[in-house]
Amino acid sequence: MKKQQYIVSVDAGGTKILAALIDSNNTITSKAKKSTDAQNGAAVVIKRIIECIETVLAQANVKTNQLAAIVIGIPGSLNSQKGIVYLAPNLSWKNINVANPIKKHFNVPTLIENDANLGALGIHHFGLGKKYENLLGIFVGTGIGGGLIINNKIYRGKSFAAGEIGHIVIDPNGEKCGCGNYGCFEAIASRTAITREIKRVIKNGKKSVITKLTNNYDLIKSGTISSALKLNDKVTKRALKSASETIGLVIGNMSNLLDLDAVVLAGGLIEACGDFMLPIIRKNAEAVALPQNFKGMKIVNSSLGDNAALYGGIALAKEKGFLFGSKTN
């Protein structure tokens, strides 16, 4: 047991795979990154996950028998007990057992978890400490993911599918969402939604610095949006303000329903544009929330950036009884 001083934590996103080797002091000692290549099928993605894990091990000269567990975050609905991913649209996965082949390859216990759940758990244990018993993590990027910590644990629901805050319908007459519905939160306030809005306004003849920053309006990156913001671009500001207002409304509603200790915002868009967005989000949340529920509720940016889900892996490995170090704070 003494040798098992490490875990590997993997964040398998729709565009990139991130892996980290983490030691018993909860320090990331080695990191690797690869494009996901989801279009080539699940077997290829699993192979690339394995390669990432091999890379972080080799870089630190750590052997597989020194690993207590491998934890993999997946952007989709899944059964963490069976190791099966039910549906991960951004990976084009349906009913894929991802835990087994990786477990077999390394002969190391392998856990899978929804990436937003893992992110919320990482934030809970390593971002804000354990002082927030009931916490909602909202991850705003290509889509909008949610992870709920209730009574200091991931809240998973009856079929491990809780936290799908991105598919709360805000406006039944709104834009079509990837899930098939109309007016979902992520169809209104994700980076994809903001991109669509900026594109629409430019097409209608409004001038925007965005046209100079990128040729690809279908995928305006968070960094590009941030650059336009710094250049005081009105089109970008307006789209971002509108999305922030909706995020605030949803947080106010969540406060009324769940009387949360904290809401932590993370994801590419928040990392790039959080300073602009946060004051608008807070103001709109306060307008909606009941005073007593709003009072004392923190609304903050995650301090962990890309690493939230990776750190979440440590907490999950502990929760599942894979002894590893002693500190989670």
Next chain:
Amino acid sequence: MKKQQYIVSVDAGGTKILAALIDSNNTITSKAKKSTDAQNGAAVVIKRIIECIETVLAQANVKTNQLAAIVIGIPGSLNSQKGIVYLAPNLSWKNINVANPIKKHFNVPTLIENDANLGALGIHHFGLGKKYENLLGIFVGTGIGGGLIINNKIYRGKSFAAGEIGHIVIDPNGEKCGCGNYGCFEAIASRTAITREIKRVIKNGKKSVITKLTNNYDLIKSGTISSALKLNDKVTKRALKSASETIGLVIGNMSNLLDLDAVVLAGGLIEACGDFMLPIIRKNAEAVALPQNFKGMKIVNSSLGDNAALYGGIALAKEKGFLFGSKTN
């Protein structure tokens, strides 16, 4: 200890106070009812609660030293540990300690709890059994209340104010709500909202049987709405259908967020018109919910009627360690 075979459970609503003496077989052995007379101030209401308790004791010839606990459900936000009601708009209460005077009067441990929480707990333990670990109770009447059972317990949140589903904002451009916001769930789908809509349509010249059933359009009772429904009144049907659609939307959203085992509907309007409303509610919930979340989620009427919160008192007394009988199912 053997003598403490009873509890008294009180549901102190905005219009009426209900009290029940419950024995160790979880049977209501005596019941009393009084108007609340909230307009006469908190002291009067507390006096009337005490009178109700005395009545149920006298009717069954039970002495106060046979009581294990008194539990009181209050329609408002409160601190169940301190016994203080922070805000109960329907009682016009603000910062009232209701537990202490009653505890003093009877010399019996006295607990207070939000009435919707208590209702959800009653449904959980006595309406649907313990098979639903994560359950949302929605109480539709004058307003809309919510009670959340998470991991088989009342979920209270950081300041005991969770479950305020009636104040989730559905449509920021909607009708003004009692809380001061616009377009809250209860401003759109409560009996009060339906009453307002029926009144508006009649004023605009539409014919409705409601005009023959009541003279008071400002307070159309659930029973009157039910009678109009049986007479196939189009104005009533349309208003009720629209409210049911919104209730369905909210339940679908709750399913996506919380992946619930069950949603149980209760309250005066549901009791009176549930047969008409439920199919519309289910259809609209299914349209919004992600398939995996909707699958296996029950949406049902409470079988406990007015008694849900009263039965909740038994479960709360047990949860708080006041030994009382042995069965909660």
